[in-house]
Amino acid sequence: MSSRFPAAVAEPTLVGRRRRRPLSLAGSWSAPYLLLVPASAVIAAVLAYPLYYMVRLSLEHYGLFQLVRHKGEWVGTANFAQIFHDPEFWHVVARTLAFTAACVSLTMVLGTLIALLLAELGSKMRLLLTAGLIFVWATPVVVAVDIWRWMVDYEFGVLNWLLTFLHIGNYNHHDWFVNPWSGWSVITALVVWGAIPFVAITLYAGLTQVPRELVEAASMDGAPAWRTFFDVTVPLMKPLFVILISLSIIWDFQAFTQIWIMLDGKPGPDYYVMSVYAYQNAFGQSEYGLGSAISLVTVGILLVVSFVYIREMVKIGELS
């Protein structure tokens, strides 16, 4: 650890500076709180206020009439009552959960496999693969979705052309979005493709920190590779898996751009997930109160899902 920081060089100057200009606040009880003030102010401005505003909106009837006058009409919990009595809403929730589960598991499995591959590769190929991953990660989402949309385009898409060219079938004028299962497969592939680099590179970094001697000891004892992986590597990397899975859940649960642009800004009811549903109600129907209520419910579900998962992982971690 210490080798990462050239402490021997840096320390004297630091100490010297400290001695020359001692902080008058150092040692006083208020110092930590004062130091937290700037960060708290930033968080309050960019996070707390919008959240407060969203909660307030969710308790109001806020249509176009109210929007023009900048004044909502208090309706209490009526928006929430309306959502919970709407059978479509529960379909949307179930669809969102299924989509998230599919995306997160695919991302994690493929990301882990690529990380393992990276660890095994020679330096040249590893550099090539890493560069490829970084390119994917660096592509702005909107641009990436547009490219994918063109590839699966009904009239001029290269995918239909290629599948036909390879005699896999007549895919000329094949519409990927008529059947929601096929449409969701395309969207899932896009989301997973975009998410893999981050997971793969992070896990690869984690793999390099797994002590070699432990792995070697396991294989000396005759453990097969998969056993070594699950019993040695995975437990060591558990914190990393927890944070990656949690972040993936959060990102995929709120996927919006991919669905929205892929379907030219007018997804049909088969393509509603919670984010799209909230947007359709808020901006599609000018029901901003209702849209905010849906968003709040989304936050609630997301917190429950993440917390349950993390608690479980923490429990397992403490037992082992």
Next chain:
Amino acid sequence: MKARISAAVVLAVALAVAASTASGSTRQSTRKAAANEVVVWVMTDAENGWPGALTAANNAFKAQHPGVDVNIQYQSWDSLLQKFDAALAANSAPDVIELGNTQTTKYMAAGALSAIKAANYPNSKTWLAGLKSSCSYNGKLYCVPYYAGARAVIYRKDMYAAVGVKKAPTTYSRFLSTGTKLMKKFGKNSNFSAFYEPGQNWYVMMTFVKDWGGDIAVPQNGKWKAVFDAPKAVQALTAYKSMVLKLSRATKTNDEAHPYPSIPFAKSRAAAFIGNGWEWPYVFDPKGGAAPKSFAAKMGAYPMPSHIKGRYMPTFLGGSDLAIPISAQHKSLGADWIKAFTGTASQKIIAKAGNIANTTTLANVNKNNPALAPFAKAAKYSWFIPTAPNWVNVEKANVLKAMGTALLTNKGSVKSVAHKYSQQVTKILNAKS
């Protein structure tokens, strides 16, 4: 140590959840106008179809207001209202906004537009009645007619001739038989459509409903009721579905702007499509179909024949209006720009680009243009959307587009699809606003 790491993970996740949601709910607003500029939102249609009219208007405006810049921000129909709502919320509305004539009612009812005096604007005595009524609410006027458009069939004369059809069809059965012949002759190419009709082109779908004597929605006991599940409408939708499935291989899950039918048409993938007058030049536009000039000799147009003998199908009278938002910063500058843009000089350019001008005095501009004359003929019978204030929500939620997809991809019988979506429309039209 372990407990502390877990706590940190929990905190990080909680923050990430909150951050991602909050950033989702705040939306960037458009920037506010500087003191010496007038901000104008018009559709890209003007940019592509009649840029000359904009230049003429800007020059006239600048001559009147030297030192004031015209900041034109081109918009697309897909996101116009969402952006307008956001701008209204953020007090950064433009000084002039183009609205579709199906979109104005809700905004007039909500008080989002400034009232104007017709007499202050050029040609106001001869404005198109249909457009003027889309600007009137409770006896007051809230916008200025910009232009209208009628749809007609644009077709390939040479392909029609190749199957022995020398004159454009004048009856619906002739239209169908021509299409069948075309599919037989050219349909081996699986990209080919005799009549290119995207599945979400609901204007054409509803044109059939109107032609068969049906309607979209009617007022009933002080409420609105969608009626396109009535027997006549179901008959029309059945005819539409069978025609599209027989003659068109266009997408069923997208609309007439993705892609513009003029693009596959220019690439000989379609023998005909139904389009606005301005889609004729778009066949040649480098950003559109990019067809060579010589292609024009092969093109023709005719009004869509009705199933009733001797008539055309009624065409949807689409159009646009120009309004000044209630929170615009430079209302009088906005008004002056509208005056410049809706004056005779600019309107002449707009009409020549294939549209119907906002004034009846320019009705004959295209009389001697064989390409555009059929569009004027098609406008003889026309229909318009229900005048319910909430109508625009039906469009914004893409209900009829989703219905087109459902109808053509066999998500149930014609009757059940029509019933399901008419219930949705009824619900939206009667929602509290």
